[in-house]
Amino acid sequence: MQILLSGAMIPPIEIVHIFLAQVEGRSLDQQALAEITIRKIFYGLVAMAIAYGVMSGIQWVTTWISERVPRRFRLLIKQSLPFWKGLILLITIGYLLTLFLNLSEINLFALTGTIAVALGFAFKDYASSIIAGIVALFEAPYRVGDRIQIEDHYGEVVGYGLRSITLKTPGDNAVTIPHNKTWTEAVSNANSGELEAQVATDFYFAHDVDVERVIEILYQAAYSSKYTQLKLPIVVVMAEKPWATQFKLRCYPMDARDEFVYQTDLIRRAKQAFCRDGLPYPHLPMIHSEP
Amino acid sequence: MSHHLLQFIHQHFQSWFSQAHAVVNSEENWVELPQEMQTELLEKIINMPCPQQYQEAIQGAIATGIDRWQQHLEASNCLILLGSPVESIPKILNESLQAWADPPLDPSTPLSGHQRPHDPLTFSAQLQAALEAYPQIQIHPTPNEPVPGVNSLADRTSLIVIPRLDECFLRCIGGWEGVDFLRNLIIQNQNCFWVIGCSHWAWNFLDFVSQISAYFYQITSLPKLDGEALKQWLDPLVQTTVKPNFLEDSAETENLSEAYWELLANQAAGVSSIAAHLWLKSLRIEGDRSPDEPISEAETDVTLRQTKPTLPSLPSLTGGDRYLIHSLLIHGEMTATHLALSLGEPESQILGRIQYLLRQGIFLNHHSILSIHPAHYIRLKTELTSNNFFVGDH
Numbered sequence: 001m002q003i004l005l006s007g008a009m010i011p012p013i014e015i016v017h018i019f020l021a022q023v024e025g026r027s028l029d030q031q032a033l034a035e036i037t038i039r040k041i042f043y044g045l046v047a048m049a050i051a052y053g054v055m056s057g058i059q060w061v062t063t064w065i066s067e068r069v070p071r072r073f074r075l076l077i078k079q080s081l082p083f084w085k086g087l088i089l090l091i092t093i094g095y096l097l098t099l100f101l102n103l104s105e106i107n108l109f110a111l112t113g114t115i116a117v118a119l120g121f122a123f124k125d126y127a128s129s130i131i132a133g134i135v136a137l138f139e140a141p142y143r144v145g146d147r148i149q150i151e152d153h154y155g156e157v158v159g160y161g162l163r164s165i166t167l168k169t170p171g172d173n174a175v176t177i178p179h180n181k182t183w184t185e186a187v188s189n190a191n192s193g194e195l196e197a198q199v200a201t202d203f204y205f206a207h208d209v210d211v212e213r214v215i216e217i218l219y220q221a222a223y224s225s226k227y228t229q230l231k232l233p234i235v236v237v238m239a240e241k242p243w244a245t246q247f248k249l250r251c252y253p254m255d256a257r258d259e260f261v262y263q264t265d266l267i268r269r270a271k272q273a274f275c276r277d278g279l280p281y282p283h284l285p286m287i288h289s290e291p
Numbered sequence: 292m293s294h295h296l297l298q299f300i301h302q303h304f305q306s307w308f309s310q311a312h313a314v315v316n317s318e319e320n321w322v323e324l325p326q327e328m329q330t331e332l333l334e335k336i337i338n339m340p341c342p343q344q345y346q347e348a349i350q351g352a353i354a355t356g357i358d359r360w361q362q363h364l365e366a367s368n369c370l371i372l373l374g375s376p377v378e379s380i381p382k383i384l385n386e387s388l389q390a391w392a393d394p395p396l397d398p399s400t401p402l403s404g405h406q407r408p409h410d411p412l413t414f415s416a417q418l419q420a421a422l423e424a425y426p427q428i429q430i431h432p433t434p435n436e437p438v439p440g441v442n443s444l445a446d447r448t449s450l451i452v453i454p455r456l457d458e459c460f461l462r463c464i465g466g467w468e469g470v471d472f473l474r475n476l477i478i479q480n481q482n483c484f485w486v487i488g489c490s491h492w493a494w495n496f497l498d499f500v501s502q503i504s505a506y507f508y509q510i511t512s513l514p515k516l517d518g519e520a521l522k523q524w525l526d527p528l529v530q531t532t533v534k535p536n537f538l539e540d541s542a543e544t545e546n547l548s549e550a551y552w553e554l555l556a557n558q559a560a561g562v563s564s565i566a567a568h569l570w571l572k573s574l575r576i577e578g579d580r581s582p583d584e585p586i587s588e589a590e591t592d593v594t595l596r597q598t599k600p601t602l603p604s605l606p607s608l609t610g611g612d613r614y615l616i617h618s619l620l621i622h623g624e625m626t627a628t629h630l631a632l633s634l635g636e637p638e639s640q641i642l643g644r645i646q647y648l649l650r651q652g653i654f655l656n657h658h659s660i661l662s663i664h665p666a667h668y669i670r671l672k673t674e675l676t677s678n679n680f681f682v683g684d685h
Contacts, residue, residue, distance in 0.1 A: 070677030195679050220464040223500040226614045226634050230499040230681055254679045265635055273464045 034102050044096055051092035058084045059159075066145075071195060071255055078144040079193065082137055082160040089162065125180065129163040132179035141187040147197055147256050149188040150177050156257065170260055190256060196229050197256035201266050204244040206280040211238070213277060214247055221270040222251040227262040229254045244282035321575035321596055329571055335528055336567045340390070341383045342524040344514050345563070349387040350394075352511040353450075357395045357484050361447050364439070367509040368447075369477050369485040373494055374513040375562045376620045376683065377665035380488035381454030383513070388452065396450035396484065401425055403454060407629055411461040414469025418459065422476070425451070432479050439481060449483040456489035457623040460497065462633040470497055474506055491683030492621045499681070515561025518552030524563065525570060533574070533595050555600045560669055568666040573600040605670050606651040612644055616653065616663065616671055617680050624662045 034040075059081065066077040097103060101111065119127040142148045142165065146157050150167075153175045159166030167175040181187075191197035205214060215236045222234045232252040239246040249270075253262040324332075340346075349372060356370040374380045381403070388398050401421050408417045422428050427449040453459075453473070460467040477485050487507070489497075494510075497503045504510065516524070555573070559566035574595045608616070618633045619625065627645055631638035645661065648654040653671070655662045663671065676682050 070674070071679045072677050217464060220500075224462045224464055224466065224633075224635070226462075226618060229679070230496070269464055269635055 034100055036100060040099055044099055047092055047095050047099075051088050055085050055088050058088070063158075075143075075145040075193060075195060081144050082133075085160070085162070086134075086137070125178070126163060128180040128183070129178040132182050133160075133162060133164075136179055136182055140193070141182055142189055143193050146192060147190040147259070149190075150181055150185050153177060190259075195255055196232060196252040197259065198250055198252055199259055199263055199266075201249045201263050203247045203249065203267075203270065204241070204282050205247065206282045207240075207245055209245060209279055210277075211245070214274075214279060217270055217273040217277070217279075218247060218249045221266050221273070222249060224269060225262065225265050227253040227255075227258050227265060243284055321577055321598065324571070324574050324576050324595065328576070332528070332532070332571055332574075333567075336525075336571075339524075339527065341386050342516055342520055342563050344516055344520045345383050346387040346390055348511070348514045349384065350391050353486055354395055356486075356509055357450065360484050361444060364444065367507070368481050368483065369487065369507045369509060371494070371507050371510040372486060372488045372513070373491050373510060374488070375560075375564070375668065376457075376490035376492050376623050377663055377668045378490075378513065378562055378564050380490065380513075384452060384454050384486070384488050394450075396448060398450045398452045398486070399425055399427075400452045400454060401428075402458070405455070405458050407458055407461060407625065409628070411463055411466045411629075411632060412468070414459060414461075414466070415472040418469050418472055427451075427480075427483055428476070429480055430476065443482070446482050447484065451483045451485050453485065453487045455623070456487050456497075457493040457621075460493070460622075461625075461629055462496065462618065462621060463635070466633075467497065467500055470503065471501060474501070474503065478506065490620075490623050493623065493683075495681060495683050496621050513562075516556055516559075516563055516566065517561065518549065518554075518556040521556050521559075521563070521566050521570075522548075522552040525567070529597075533597055551597055551600070558600050558602055558669070562665070562668070564665040565668055568664070569600040569602070570597070572603065572666060573598050602669055603652070603666050605667065605674060606653070608674065609644070611641075612648060612653075613675060613678055613680065615641060615644055615648065617675055619654070619661060619663055620671070620675075620683070624660050626659055627661060630661060 062077055062081045062084070066074045069077060101107060136142065142157050144157050144160050147155065148157060148167070153167055153169065155167035155169035155173075155175060157165050158168045158174070164176045164178045167177060169175060203214070203218065215238075218236045219234060222228050223230070228234070229252040234249075234251040237248045237250065239248070249266060251266075253259060352370060352372070356367070359366045360368050372380065372384065374383070385400070385403075388394065401424065402418070405417075405421065408414060419430055423430055428451065456470065456473075459469045459473060477483075491512070494503070522529075555566055555569055559569055575598050576595055614634060615630065618630060622629070622633065625633070627642065628638055630645070631641050634641065645654065649656055652664055653667050655664050672682050
């Protein structure tokens with residue numbers, strides 16, 4: 001990357017030099033940049049390789065352990081992943097800075113200013129994502145293991161990177177979403193760090209249905225499902241539609257991952273009972289379209 | 292959850308630092324009992340009367356409950372007796388009542404041999420049919436019946452025992468209508484005192500689904516047995532089968548024996564059936580033989596040694612296995628058909644895993660009735676708690 005300055009193409013490293021020279025008014029090579037040797041470059045490369053290896057290792061280990069420990073500890077282990085990654089990154093950057101720069105107060109000030117200029121020109125979105133990722137660590141709109149929806153994408157957060165998160169959708173696709181989406185898009189989080197997430201299942205019946213019986217069956221469907229977390233509330237709510245009466249069963253599975261099999265189990269159990277009792281489903285009017 | 296975890300850690304530490312540990316290490320020549328001998332000893336334990344502490348606790352609770360009910364018009368007419376799902380509560384209740392020299396009332400047990408009907412929707416009808424034979428129970432309430440006065444206390448002379456409430460429901464839609472039927476029957480039959488046996492797990496489940504403890508609040512649990520109680524209970528068998536430790540100092544022998552029984556009680560969480568199985572597992576026979584090797588006729592009077600009692604390890608369990616185990620612990624005992632119904636799955640889909648769990652010794656199969664092996668209960672409970680399942684609180 002090069003920046004056009006007063007009609008001449010100047011490489012970014014030169015911009016750093018110029019900036020630092022303006023701040024200090026001295027020779028740059030002596031003050032800001034430490035002496036660069038082959039050995040230092042080698043150390044730097046080794047440090048980066050180790051950091052990359054450790055980060056990959058931690059990612060693998062946390063995933064491996066979290067999928068083997070009892071459910072209760074799964075999220076705890078998964079949620080520690082961004083912390084470990086951040087820590088390694090911080091140590092590595094610190095090491096590289098001390099290796100190649102003389103970090104006096106003024107140099108640090110000059111450096112941050114320079115980096116800000118460089119990033120502002122070249123890596124605006126990338127920097128925005130990284131900052132959003134750091135902010136998200138504290139605000140926690142999502143954590144690893146949460147089930148979230150951003151725009152049209154719904155799934156479990158399985159990866160938390162420097163720039164983006166990875167969602168695993170119910171269709172087993174991996175969707176990568178940059179952190180900076182949180183600046184502008186709504187994030188819908190189903191479980192917010194908990195194991196359980198509410199599942200809402202809709203049922204529709206004819207207007208003249210025995211409402212009490214339907215509600216009773218829906219409660220029993222939830223109570224009898226093997227997936228239900230009985231310690232959390234089970235609620236049935238109703239709404240009238242022009243073409244049917246809607247019943248919404250709200251309850252929680254013991255593990256948010258079971259969301260779809262849980263919903264299937266509820267529907268299967270409830271439908272068997274509805275069929276046994278002969279409860280009337282709505283008859284939708286036929287719509288005839290002209291050929 | 293933290294309570295269970297602490298209990299688990301405590302058990303491990305106590306087991307590790309126990310004096311009994313020291314005894315075992317020197318016994319390298321002693322091997323596990325042959326299967327045949329274990330079965331024989333287990334049968335002897337099953338035929339033994341239940342621990343004295345259980346009987347005393349039950350008799351005391353029933354006597355107090357009946358006395359209060361006969362004295363006060365508003366007193367509860369129902370006593371719930373809770374125990375571990377691996378404990379045979381009907382047997383304990385039955386023996387406690389039979390061994391009672393002077394019971395306040397003669398008990399009737401209308402559902403003593405009761406089993407779940409094939410169709411879970413017929414629970415109410417089946418219970419009604421079983422209770423109709425008892426004239427003191429009024430199945431259908433009489434309309435406009437006057438509110439009973441103080442004079443009605445004299446009519447309170449019937450004791451009805453329902454040994455196992457677990458057998459009166461199944462976790463499926465309509466599956467606990469039988470329990471609701473019983474609940475209404477008990478409330479309207481204030482002239483009878485009802486004693487109901489149930490496991491902690493089943494009771495917790497029924498409390499979630501029909502808030503049963505709001506109606507029946509007089510609840511008592513089987514007491515936890517300590518080392519002394521266990522020693523006293525198993526002593527008749529120990530005396531005939533187990534050789535005392537070879538120590539010259541009799542005081543030291545006594546201390547080791549006490550430590551052994553305390554450790555056993557701790558590992559078994561004070562539950563007699565678990566303790567019995569752990570005791571059996573702790574027995575060793577001298578010689579180099581495999582557990583499947585039968586005992587020769589010349590060895591009929593072999594003596595055994597007690598080694599450190601430990602909880603057996605669990606095999607690797609899948610998510611599906613945990614649902615099977617959880618359902619079986621809620622229901623206590625059940626057939627594979629009912630187990631499938633309670634899980635909402637076709638029977639063919641779970642048979643393979645049932646076979647696996649039977650082979651691993653987690654499940655027991657007695658005349659096609661499945662149950663949990665008592666020795667595995669403690670670890671299974673911890674496993675289920677850690678996996679966010681609700682468990683029966685003791």
